[in-house]
Amino acid sequence: MYRSRAGVTEAIRGIDLHVRSGEIFGVIGHSGAGKSTLLRCVNLLERPTTGSVTVGGVELTKLSARQLQRQRRRIGIIFQHFNLLSTATVRDNIAFPLRLAKRPRSEIRARVDEMIKMVGLEGHGDKYPSQLSGGQKQRVGIARALANKPEVLLCDEATSALDPQTTESILSLLLSINEKLGLTIMLITHEMNVIRSICDRVAVIDDGVIVESGEVIDVFLHPQQRITQEFVAQSGDASDEFTSGLDGARRGRLLRVRFKGEMTYEPVLFEAVKETGAVFSILQGTVSRMKRVPYGHLLVDVRGSNMDMDRIVERLRTEGIEAEVLS
Amino acid sequence: MFGNFSNVRPDELREAAYATLRMLGLSIMFTVVLGLLIGILLFLTSRGQLLSQPVVYGVLSFVVNVLRSVPFVILMISIMPFTKWLTGTSIGVEGSIPPLVVAAAPFFARLVETSLREVDRGVIEAAQAMGASSWSIVRRVLIREAGGGLLAGVTITAVTLVSYTAMSGVIGGGGLGDLALRYGYQRFQTDVMFVTVVLLVLLVQLLQSIGDLLVRRISRK
Numbered sequence: 240m241y242r243s244r245a246g247v248t249e250a251i252r253g254i255d256l257h258v259r260s261g262e263i264f265g266v267i268g269h270s271g272a273g274k275s276t277l278l279r280c281v282n283l284l285e286r287p288t289t290g291s292v293t294v295g296g297v298e299l300t301k302l303s304a305r306q307l308q309r310q311r312r313r314i315g316i317i318f319q320h321f322n323l324l325s326t327a328t329v330r331d332n333i334a335f336p337l338r339l340a341k342r343p344r345s346e347i348r349a350r351v352d353e354m355i356k357m358v359g360l361e362g363h364g365d366k367y368p369s370q371l372s373g374g375q376k377q378r379v380g381i382a383r384a385l386a387n388k389p390e391v392l393l394c395d396e397a398t399s400a401l402d403p404q405t406t407e408s409i410l411s412l413l414l415s416i417n418e419k420l421g422l423t424i425m426l427i428t429h430e431m432n433v434i435r436s437i438c439d440r441v442a443v444i445d446d447g448v449i450v451e452s453g454e455v456i457d458v459f460l461h462p463q464q465r466i467t468q469e470f471v472a473q474s475g476d477a478s479d480e481f482t483s484g485l486d487g488a489r490r491g492r493l494l495r496v497r498f499k500g501e502m503t504y505e506p507v508l509f510e511a512v513k514e515t516g517a518v519f520s521i522l523q524g525t526v527s528r529m530k531r532v533p534y535g536h537l538l539v540d541v542r543g544s545n546m547d548m549d550r551i552v553e554r555l556r557t558e559g560i561e562a563e564v565l566s
Numbered sequence: 567m568f569g570n571f572s573n574v575r576p577d578e579l580r581e582a583a584y585a586t587l588r589m590l591g592l593s594i595m596f597t598v599v600l601g602l603l604i605g606i607l608l609f610l611t612s613r614g615q616l617l618s619q620p621v622v623y624g625v626l627s628f629v630v631n632v633l634r635s636v637p638f639v640i641l642m643i644s645i646m647p648f649t650k651w652l653t654g655t656s657i658g659v660e661g662s663i664p665p666l667v668v669a670a671a672p673f674f675a676r677l678v679e680t681s682l683r684e685v686d687r688g689v690i691e692a693a694q695a696m697g698a699s700s701w702s703i704v705r706r707v708l709i710r711e712a713g714g715g716l717l718a719g720v721t722i723t724a725v726t727l728v729s730y731t732a733m734s735g736v737i738g739g740g741g742l743g744d745l746a747l748r749y750g751y752q753r754f755q756t757d758v759m760f761v762t763v764v765l766l767v768l769l770v771q772l773l774q775s776i777g778d779l780l781v782r783r784i785s786r787k
Contacts, residue, residue: 282695284695305699308697311697318691318692323692326713327710338706339693339697339698339702387696
């Protein structure tokens with residue numbers, strides 16, 4: 240959906256990105272990494288010096304100014320600082336893109352009502368942005384962005400100015416919109432938790448270059464690049480265990496197990512160990528969910544013979560679970 | 567000090583006050599229209615803005631600065647041929663409108679430019695991202711969001727115009743300033759001068775109060 244190859248000394252370069260229809264795609268990076276530039280290239284608020292941008296089959300980089308204006312109405316966007324008209328009420332803010340598109344008055348009224356309901360702002364329609372909380376302002380932003388029924392929603396650090404609870408509620412709103420309307424969402428953030436709770440796929444951007452990308456769960460469980468590992472660690476759910484402090488606790492051999500999907504809730508580890516007569520204790524681990532995919536990673540102390548160990552590892556691997564003997 | 571106000575003639579005073587109000591009303595009208603246009607153009611063509619045209623901006627900015635640096639009395643006299651060509655006369659209320667507008671429009675244009683700069687860039691960007699044309703952005707975002715600042719600018723300009731209208735008495739523009747000058751200064755009738763000055767003060771107070779009220783009304787932030 241989006242593809243760009245930028246030239247020499249720009250903020251971003253060599254970006255070759257494809258966002259699939261209907262997915263939530265996240266781009267994570269530190270400030271200054273170029274993620275904002277990347278997002279702004281999608282609706283050409285920032286025009287890449289070279290390369291092309293295609294949204295929904297239309298190559299935006301080839302369009303005239305007027306055609307681009309028309310195409311932009313198919314791409315909604317929300318911002319970190321909301322960017323609402325301070326002199327307009329909630330209703331007028333939501334109606335803004337509809338008025339731009341010259342929709343009939345009655346249709347605008349009906350659509351605004353519908354949007355207010357969708358984002359849960361009933362009763363706030365006649366308020367001004369200054370009378371709203373941050374979360375409510377972002378809801379207005381979302382309603383405004385979606386009023387014109389776009390196919391794509393861009394989120395420019397949409398939750399970075401909000402407290403954790405409000406972030407949570409805005410993210411679940413975005414997720415439900417994505418599911419209900421089949422809307423494609425591309426978001427940028429510096430918080431791994433945002434990626435983790437709603438994204439399907441993720442790209443990690445560093446110094447203008449995408450260094451890693453893939454399904455969120457894979458990137459999360461197997462971060463390849465140092466920067467990705469940092470982001471994963473920052474989310475408070477490091478898959479990268481601190482084995483050094485555990486030496487005192489360990490009696491047998493250290494086994495690392497990683498699983499995802501349905502397998503997560505099955506007693507596979509228990510069964511694999513039981514067959515051999517060995518015993519185990521869990522030294523460290525997490526079982527959690529990413530968007531809707533359950534996953535877990537455990538650090539297990541297995542007390543048994545070398546042969547037992549080999550059998551356990553093999554059994555786990557045939558079940559499709561990653562197992563690795565660390566010592 | 568002022569005697570018994572025996573020199574004050576109500577009919578003459580009324581006529582002068584009326585002339586001042588007419589000069590003020592007409593010149594504000596033209597100044598606002600012209601100044602708004604120039605101010606918006608200044609803003610849009612400045613570097614990094616929607617129509618970023620540094621050369622156009624430079625020329626326009628220079629002209630505005632020149633007009634603003636010429637003292638009003640001199641400007642008034644030096645554009646007399648233009649005034650005469652435009653209105654058929656260079657005296658009276660009609661003859662004073664062109665110099666008033668030529669002097670006040672560049673001043674107001676700068677106030678407009680400054681107000682527009684205060685508009686949150688993010689909001690302009692949001693409108694752009696929603697597919698708004700430059701004209702739509704001017705109309706639906708800039709003027710709307712800068713409304714309070716623009717009205718405050720109109721008020722400041724109106725007050726400035728009051729003092730300009732007084733000066734236009736020099737070329738026989740008529741009005742309260744003219745009266746104060748002719749009777750109060752040239753004939754030493756301080757009572758006339760006192761009354762006209764009081765009227766001018768009241769006028770300025772009134773304009774400022776109305777302006778403040780309107781600004782409060784529309785900037786609901």
